[in-house]
Amino acid sequence: MLIEKQSLPPTNNWSEAEERAVVRKLDLLIMPLLIAGFFVLQLDRGNIGNALTDFFLAEVGITQLQFNIGNQLLSLGIVLLELPSNLILYRVGPQKWISCQIICWGLVATFQAFIKGKGVGVYYATRLLLGLLEAGFIPAGLYTLTQWYKRNETSRRFTAFFLGNMTASAASGLIAYGILQMRGTAGLSGWQWMFLIEGIITILVGIVFILLMPHSPTNPSNILRHSYFTSREIHIITHRVAIDNPTEGPKHKYVRWVDLKAAFSRWYVYPQLTVSFCCIAIISPLGTYQPSIIASYGYDRLQANALSSVGNWIVIVLNLSFGWIADKTQRRGGLIFLAAVLSFAFCLATRQLVTSTNRDLKYGILTCTTLWGSVAHPLNGSWLAVNIRNPAERSITMALLIMTANAAGLAGAQIFQAHDAPLYRTGFTVILTLASTALPGRRKRRKK
Numbered sequence: 001m002l003i004e005k006q007s008l009p010p011t012n013n014w015s016e017a018e019e020r021a022v023v024r025k026l027d028l029l030i031m032p033l034l035i036a037g038f039f040v041l042q043l044d045r046g047n048i049g050n051a052l053t054d055f056f057l058a059e060v061g062i063t064q065l066q067f068n069i070g071n072q073l074l075s076l077g078i079v080l081l082e083l084p085s086n087l088i089l090y091r092v093g094p095q096k097w098i099s100c101q102i103i104c105w106g107l108v109a110t111f112q113a114f115i116k117g118k119g120v121g122v123y124y125a126t127r128l129l130l131g132l133l134e135a136g137f138i139p140a141g142l143y144t145l146t147q148w149y150k151r152n153e154t155s156r157r158f159t160a161f162f163l164g165n166m167t168a169s170a171a172s173g174l175i176a177y178g179i180l181q182m183r184g185t186a187g188l189s190g191w192q193w194m195f196l197i198e199g200i201i202t203i204l205v206g207i208v209f210i211l212l213m214p215h216s217p218t219n220p221s222n223i224l225r226h227s228y229f230t231s232r233e234i235h236i237i238t239h240r241v242a243i244d245n246p247t248e249g250p251k252h253k254y255v256r257w258v259d260l261k262a263a264f265s266r267w268y269v270y271p272q273l274t275v276s277f278c279c280i281a282i283i284s285p286l287g288t289y290q291p292s293i294i295a296s297y298g299y300d301r302l303q304a305n306a307l308s309s310v311g312n313w314i315v316i317v318l319n320l321s322f323g324w325i326a327d328k329t330q331r332r333g334g335l336i337f338l339a340a341v342l343s344f345a346f347c348l349a350t351r352q353l354v355t356s357t358n359r360d361l362k363y364g365i366l367t368c369t370t371l372w373g374s375v376a377h378p379l380n381g382s383w384l385a386v387n388i389r390n391p392a393e394r395s396i397t398m399a400l401l402i403m404t405a406n407a408a409g410l411a412g413a414q415i416f417q418a419h420d421a422p423l424y425r426t427g428f429t430v431i432l433t434l435a436s437t438a439l440p441g442r443r444k445r446r447k448k
Contacts, residue, residue: 012236012239012240012243014232014235014236014240018232018236019236019240022229022233022236022237022240023149023153025228025229025233026148026149026237027157029212029214029228030144030145030148030213030214031157031160031161033208033209033212033213034141034144034145034161034164035160035161035163035164035167036164036205036208036209037098037102037137037141037164037205037206037209038137038138038141038161038162038163038164038165038168039164039165039167039168039205040102040106040168040198040201040202040205041102041105041134041137041138041164041165041168041202042164042165042168042169042172043168043171043172043175043198043201043202044105044106044109044130044134044198044199044202045074045130045134046168046169046172046287046288047172047176047194047195047198048067048070048071048288049287049288049289049290049291049292049308050172050173050176050180050191050194050291050305051191051194051195052067052288052289052291052292053176053180053291053292053295053301053302053304053305054180054183054189054190054191054194054301055189055191056191059116059117059189059191060115060116060117060118060119060123061117061118061119061120062119062120062123063418064417064418064421065417065418066120066123066124067123068413068414068416068417069124069413069414070123070124070127071127071288071409071413072409072410072413072414073124073127073128073131074127074128074130074131074134074409075131075406075407075409075410075413076128076131076410077127077128077129077130077131077132077133077134077135078131078132078134078135078402078403078406078409079135079403079406079407079410080132080135081132081135081136082135082136082139082399082402082403082406083396083399083400083403084135084136085097085101085135085136085137085140085399086136086139086140086143086395086396086398086399088136089136089140089143089395090143090392090395093215093216094140094141094143094144094213095210095213095214095215095216095222095223096210097136097140098137098140098141098144098209098213099206099207099209099210099213100206100210101133101134101136101137101140101206102137102202102203102205102206102209103202103203103206103207103210104133105130105133105134105202106199106200106201106202106203106205106206107199107203108126108129108130108133108199109130109195109198109199109202110195110196110199110200110202110203111126111199112126112130112195112199113188113191113192113193113195113196113199114192116189116192131406136399136402138398138402138405139395139398139399139401139402141161142158142161142381142385142398142401142402143391143394143395143398145157145158145161146385146391146394147216147217147241147391148217148237148241149241150240150241150244151244151385151386152244152327152330153327154327154382154385154386155323155324155326155327155332155379155382155386156323156324156326156327158323158378158379158381158382158385159319159320159322159323159324159378159379159382160320160323161378162319162374162377162378163316163319163320166312166315166316166319166374167312167316169287169309169312169315169374170309170311170312170313170315170316171309171312172309173291173305173306173307173308173309173312174305174306174309175194175198176194176291176305177302177303177305177306179193179194179197180193180194180302180305181302210223211223211224214228217234217237217238217241218234218238220234220237256392259390259392259393259396260396262390262393263388263392263393263396263397263400264396264400266388266393266397268387269384269397269400272380272383272384272401273400273401273404274437274438275336275340275376275380275438276376276377276380276381276401276404276405276408277404277405277407277408277411278373278408278434278435278437278438279340279343279372279373279374279376279377279380279408279438280373280377280404280405280406280408280409280412281408281409281411281412281415281431281434282343282347282369282373282412282431282434282435283370283373283374284408284409284412284413285412285413285415285416285427285431286366286369286370286431287370288413288416289416290308290311290366290370291304291305291308292304293366293416293422293424294307294308294363294366296421296422297359297362297363298359299359299363307363310367311367311368311370311371312370312374314367314371315370315371315374315375318371318374318375319374319375319378322335322339322375322379323378323379323382326379326382332379332380332382332383333383335379336376336379336380336383337439339372339373339375339376339379340372340376340435340438340439341439342371342372343369343371343372343373343376343435343438344432344435344436344438344439346365346368346369346371346372347369347428347431347432347434347435348432348435349365349368349369350362350365350366350369350428350431350432351425351428351429351431351432353365354423354424354425354428355423369431376438377405380401381398381401384397384398384401385397385398415427415430415431
C-alpha cells in the first residue's frame with residue numbers, strides 16, 4: 001500500500017456496518033476473479049492425468065517414465081520463475097501481471113492438443129513452457145489477498161482462493177468423463193478435445209480478469225478506469241488494513257535486498273516449508289495417477305475419471321470448515337497438525353491395503369488419503385502470511401512457499417513408476433514416509 005504510517009488515524013472512523021458492506025463488495029469482486037484464475041490453472045495443470053486414461057502415452061509416443069519427467073519439467077519451470085515472477089508482480093501489480101500470465105499459459109494449454117504423434121521432445125517443451133508461464137500465480141494471488149483483507153480475514157479468503165484449485169480438481173474428472181467421449185469427433189482424440197476446450201476457457205478467464213480486476217486498494221479501478229468504490233469506501237479499504245497492521249510501514253516501489261535477507265532469515269519459515277513439501281509431494285502424484293490407480297482396482301477407464309473427483313468435493317467442505325475455524329480460533333497450528341496426523345493414518349492404511357482384493361474399500365481409503373494434504377497446505381499459507389507484517393517480505397515468503405510446493409511436485413512426479421504398477425508398493429511406501437516426515441516438521445513450529 002502507498003499509505004504512510006504517520007498519515008493514519010489512531011482509530012477507525014467508520015461503523016462496523018460500513019466495513020462489513022465494503023468487505024462484502026470485495027468478496028464479490030476480488031474473490032471470484034482469483035478463484036476463477038486458480039480454477040483454470042489447476043484444470044490446465046492436472047488434466048494430463050485424465051488424458052492418461054485415453055491412450056495419451058501411446059498416441060503422443062512417450063513412455064510412463066518420460067511422462068513423469070514431463071511433469072517434473074512443469075514443476076521445474078514453476079520453481080525457476082516463481083520468485084522472479086513475484087518480484088515483477090510487486091512492481092507492476094496483479095491487474096496487469098496475473099491477467100498476462102493466465103492468457104499466456106492458456107495459449108500453451110490449448111496448443112497441447114496438437115502434440116499427438118510429435119514425440120517426447122515436443123511433449124517436454126510444452127510441459128516446461130506451461131510451468132514457466134504458470135510460475136508465480138499462486139503466491140501472487142495470496143499476496144493480493146493480504147493487500148485487500150485484514151489478518152483475521154485471511155484464512156477464510158485463502159481457503160476460498162484454494163477453492164478454485166479444489167473445485168477444478170473435483171470437476172476435472174467429471175469434465176473429462178464427458179469430453180473424453182468425444183473421441184473420434186472431427187478426427188480428434190478425446191484428450192485433444194479436452195486440451196482444446198479447457199485451454200480456450202483459460203484464455204477467456206484471462207480476458208475477463210484484465211477487464212475487471214481493480215488496480216490496487218489505493219486505486220480500485222479497472223483497466224477501463226471504472227472505479228468500483230466511492231471515495232468513502234476507498235478510505236475504509238486503505239485504512240482498515242493499515243490500522244490492522246500498524247507495524248507494516250509504507251510500501252516501497254521495489255523489493256529491497258534487506259527484505260530478501262529478512263525473508264530468508266526467519267527460522268520458523270523452514271519447518272512450515274517442510275510441512276508443505278511433504279503434503280504436496282503426497283497429493284501431487286496421487287492427483288495425477290488417481291484415475292489410473294482407480295482403474296487398476298477394476299473400474300472402467302471413464303468411470304475411474306468420475307470416481308477420482310469424489311475426494312476433491314469432500315476437500316472443499318473440509319477446507320471451508322477448517323478455514324472458518326482457523327479465523328475464529330486463531331489456532332492454525334493445531335489444525336495443521338490434526339490434518340498431518342490424519343494424512344499419516346490414511347497413508348498407512350493405503351499402504352497396508354495394496355494387496356487387498358476389496359476394490360471398494362481400497363477406493364474409499366485412497367480417496368481419504370488424498371484429502372488432508374489439501375487441507376494443511378492453504379492453512380499453512382495463511383499462517384505464514386499473518387505472521388509476516390512487511391509486505392515485501394510477505395511477497396517473497398509466499399513465493400518461497402509455492403516454490404517449495406512445486407519442488408515437491410518435482411520430487412513427487414517419479415513416485416509412481418511403471419515397474420511398480422499396478423500395486424505401487426514402493427510408491428505408497430514413499431508416500432507413507434513423507435506423511436511421517438510432516439509430523440515432526442509441524443511440531444518444530446508450535447508458536448501461533
